[in-house]
Amino acid sequence: MINWRSWDRAIVARIIGIIIVTTVAVGLRVWGINQLGYNTDEAVYAGQAAAIAKAPILKDIFPIFRAHPLLFQFLLALVFAFGVSDLAGRLVAVAIGLATVYMTYRLGKLLYGVKAGLLAGLFLALMPYHVVVSRQVLLDGPLVFCTTLALFFLARYAMTQRPAWIYLTGVGMGLTFLAKETGIIMLGAIYAFLALSREIRVQIKHLFVSALLMALMILPFPISLLLAGGTRSGKNYLVWQLFRRANHPWDFYPSTVPEAIGFLVIIVGILGLWFLRNEKSWRERILLCWILVPATFFQIWPTKGFQYMLPIAPPIAVLAGRAIARWWPEDFSIFSLRIRRSWVKTLTVLVIALSIFLSSVQIITPATTGMFVAGTGGVPGGREAGEWIRNNIPEGATLMTIGPSMANILQFYGYRRAYGLSVSPNPLRRNPSYPPILNPDMQIRNGDIQYVVWDSYSAERSTFFSEGVLRFAKRYHGRVIHTQSVKVTLADGTVVDKPVIVIYEVRP
């Protein structure tokens, strides 16, 4: 029999807090999670996982080795061994996202106490940036979990000075690399933190052991490339990444990331840094290093992606949590009404939580405009078109799409090979993971390509290749065999069916 009365109020409050954070974190991540099918990146990672799991047909379509290490794909493969399912893949991503929310809570608790930890966990649980990414089969979800883990270990080291924690930081960084190789830049954050913190003493031999452990953890990547037969693809991709052209303007991150994190969260975090400047310690420094190093790096790096900045989300959430938890405004009166400081704090938390909650709800609601931005969610109609292909187009058929994005989706759901017309035959101008169509005319004439697919998303990005695809459809007796439409809302509020994917049968 539990004696409830004997429980400390603080413990009860903590349990209630944990329940609230967990509930909103789970709710936002699983609500309507499978309304839309995979986007192109999800299709690629899930396809790799299916190939590792030896899923029939998919294992012949998707190569195991493409660009990145395979930690997440390996975990997915363990699930896909029981059957390939897009929902199962996304639930794995959600589980990792929830683990990140927990680690953020632990980090906040470690640095600033339970309240700050709970608030940090709440902000990350509600944060649109993390919500949208952790609902998808992307590498950035596991990456941010691993970076937060490494940050937590580093903070434990800073607090205890026990060498074991700096060793674990090396392990955490190794896992970060295995999740996504770009995570290696967090080494810069660790270096900056240790270099700027005289009070944190670290011996070279401990760092050496830590580096050794990190190298040991990274080993699966080169070992599997060498022994499992994928060296070439890895090298090619690295070369391409180093020399590829910018894919977004310089203001891509400033215009997208703050909104996705939540303006209020950022403002509160900054205000906390200012108003609590008297409390400054290595704690804020470690968080700031964890934010500024990747932010600076990705701002300079020409290749930009919506989700690349995600590792900065947990430390920002912790800073915001810390600001509210440790900020103690005095009670004050308005028109003889006494306003308690606890009311102000509660109201502030509610306003911030509500603002980011609404943003999250908005961002996870499927777009009704027929447009989509890479990294923000699934592609309306993609899964349905792919499934139609699987059920109606003979096995062994090959499709030509406008670009590789739609090709990936149709390959995953359609179980048929698809190639993007826009993939450049010049190896310096294309992602080496994507084979080009060297001579589309000849391949259609030879019956090597039997279907041509036009889609509005790719057409929006490249009218040139959109027209190219339609030209081939016209030239080779193109016959529409399927049109995939989605419901879109027009400016005047009218809901109409918009054709987003059109499949043509072509023949010589």
Added chain:
Amino acid sequence: MKKVRVFRYLLCVLVISFLFPTASARADVRSQSPETKTPIKHFLVLMQENHTFDNYFGTYPGAEGYPEGTCIPVDPFDKSNTECVEPFHIGDRPIEDLDHSDSTFNLQYNKGLMNGFVYALNQRNQNGALSMGYYDDRDLPYYWNLVDEYVLFDHFFSSDHGGSFANHMFWVSGQQGGSRVTGEGYDDIPTIFDRLQESGISWKFYVQNFDPEINYRTAHLISGNRASQVIWVPILNMARYLDDPELSSHIVDLNEYFTDLENGTLPAVAYIAPAGASEHPPGSIRSGQKFVKSLMQALMRSTSWDSSAFLVTYDDWGGWYDHVLPPQVDEHGYGMRVPAFLVSSYAKRGHIDSTVLDFTSIMKFVEENWNIEPLAERDGNANSFMSAFDFSAPPREPVFIPFERVVKEERVEPRRYVIYAAYGGALILGLLMFIWTAIGSDIRRKMSGYFRRRTQPEVPMP
């Protein structure tokens, strides 16, 4: 009241059928599917040209190909000459149109000894050794891939000793027709199409690059290879198929094959004649395969696939070597074995059928399936290839067969266990490290306390 409704309905149907004659005609084709003995509602046959079974499938595993130690004498009539030619892979060697007249057949056949292949061609001032050449999966990847999945016939003979025309005549009429004076025609010979027409069974003769102006009346005026259309399409030598619009409308360009498949108007029986892609030496066998691939793919992606059977065969042996002695059923044949394979949703998978067949077996199948009387003695006595089907199983899903040869054993699979071991090992290592760091200290502390207590002397109870 009910009668009035029925009357109104019938009236509507009548009015619609008058208003939309095209739609009605289309529906007519669809409805022309008299009872069939099997689930095959559409039978298609393509006649390519001039190869033997050994020449195409002599090294195909499991089929009756070249016997061990095959070596054909250069001169079988000179006992002192022991020189002989073994089968060899042709590869990229240039080839020529080997003589395939009746007299060459007789020399090669050599009264059943089947040893005059090299000699006969040498007598024609050709390189007789070439007759011993063969192709394999390096040259015929698509055909070999097809027969891996469907049915290969290894006892399919040409119907006549001679060349194209006689065999094409057997193909449509079950008889040779004999040679006649130019312009005389073969209107007196009944064909399978007459039978189909009488029975109300839809049929078409699809002709690649069809020119309706070329027929037996005009062929002698046409220079070049285009006149061969009257050989490939023997009914163009019959006046009724030229003059009767009801019949001539069934001879159409191959383009209609594709549109018929798209529209679901494929006839019950369809004969297909190629033009440039017939594989007739020295033509490209790769082009022939691409041509067949286009026909197969179109069928496979149509709604007719589930109820169709497509047979591909070759009109004569073309002068090439084949080791199987052809049975002689009459003075005309059989001729040498020719390649033949069947693709159908009901075809047995990867099956080699050794039933003795010839071109009249095609008619036999049509006659059996649609319950038609035989035309001639030959088709009446011929075997059918019903044994190549498995009607007990549901129709197979269509699969686009790859054009390039994929030998399953040669495919290099990535070593997946390395991935599992490496990444799984890393995760386990990380977990153990964490346990050692985070919990290990507590365990060590507790264990040291336990041992301390154990080593302290027991304090007696007061």
